[in-house]
Structure formats: structure tokens, C-alpha cells
Amino acid sequence: NAGVTQTPKFRILKIGQSMTLQCAQDMNHNYMYWYRQDPGMGLKLIYYSVGAGITDKGEVPNGYNVSRSTTEDFPLRLELAAPSQTSVYFCASSYSGRELFFGEGSRLTVL
């Protein structure tokens, strides 16, 4: 029972590079989310989706893009990486939009 799977777990990027964080869930949840967690801070919502083909911005969307072509997958794209995007990224899914199931996180460092 995989739940929410994130890849990669760790990545180092140079300033200006781009990359995609992958997220997949096997629970047939409609709701999916991307959060980032900075040291000493809570989880900040980047983007969310309420179903395939529907996405919307959260609190901190600048510098990121998402797509939701299937129920299972919700990739997060970073364009022109900046040091401010150094963080731990968590993908989550939910059946109800209330209780979230999280992946293990992806630790990204931009140098």
C-alpha cells in the first residue's frame, strides 16, 4: 500500500536550473496539494488541485507551476531555481479535503 509517493527524496540544483518534483497517489483521492516547509516555519501551501484538470494557487505559488492530467499524478515544476526555493517539499492527497495524507518529502537545495 504505497499511499503518496514523492520523487526524488533529495536534489541539489544550481541557480537558474529547472526541475520537476513528482508526486503520485494510489488512493483515488481527488484532492492533491503541494506544501513547502522552511526551518522553524509551518507548512505553506504552494498549489492544490480538486481533480484532474483543475489546479489553483495557494499561499506561495510564485516560481512554481503544476499540472494535473490524471487523478494519480500531481507534479510540481520549478522554473529558474532560486536560493529562496531551498526547502522541504511535501505532496499530500485527501478524499475529503480535510484529513491529508502526506508523502515523505523531497529535500531541495539551490546553490
Place this chain on the structure above:
Amino acid sequence: DQQVKQNSPSLSVQEGRISILNCDYTNSMFDYFLWYKKYPAEGPTFLISISSIKDKNEDGRFTVFLNKSAKHLSLHIVPSQPGDSAVYFCAASPSGGYQKVTFGTGTKLQVIP
């Protein structure tokens, strides 16, 4: 604008005693509240929740209390165990819409054997 606040970054408690973690919120539209537990190098896991129509919800050693007039909730863990040592996040979501969940900054609980 921190809508969900956890003012205690850390808390130490002796094993067997009660742990009380506190959370305050400012948004009157929040009607559902959750607590998540997070171990290092893992994602948060859902612990317990409470709807605004209730003032208390219990699940084993964990009880959440909600005081709507004060916009305050607390998580009680009794008795505390060393395995409870983790970061605890308070979270809240509004009525209607897409139930976007807003998280607090977390409280690191250390249960001392």
C-alpha cells in the same frame, strides 16, 4: 499573516505525565481543526480532528479541546510516552470552498523517559 499560531516552539514532559499543546487561530471561517504529528525525515501524519460543532474529541490517549469563543484549541496526551516525541502541527480549514488546510508552525514535543 499567520492565521494559525502555535506560540510554543518546544515542550518537554516527563514520561507518564500529561502533554498539553496549544494552538490559536484568527480566521472566523475555520470550522474544522486537525492535529498532525511529524517525525524527522517523514511526512506529517494525521492524528486527530474536531469539528466546530463539538468542543471535545477523544481518541485513546489523545484528546482535542476546542474553545470557539477564544479561538483556541489544545491537544492533550495522557499518559505521554517517549514515542510521542515529535513535532505536532495544528491545522484548520474553512467551511465551504475547497477546504484549504492552513498549518501552524509546529511544537516540538520531547517526552523524557
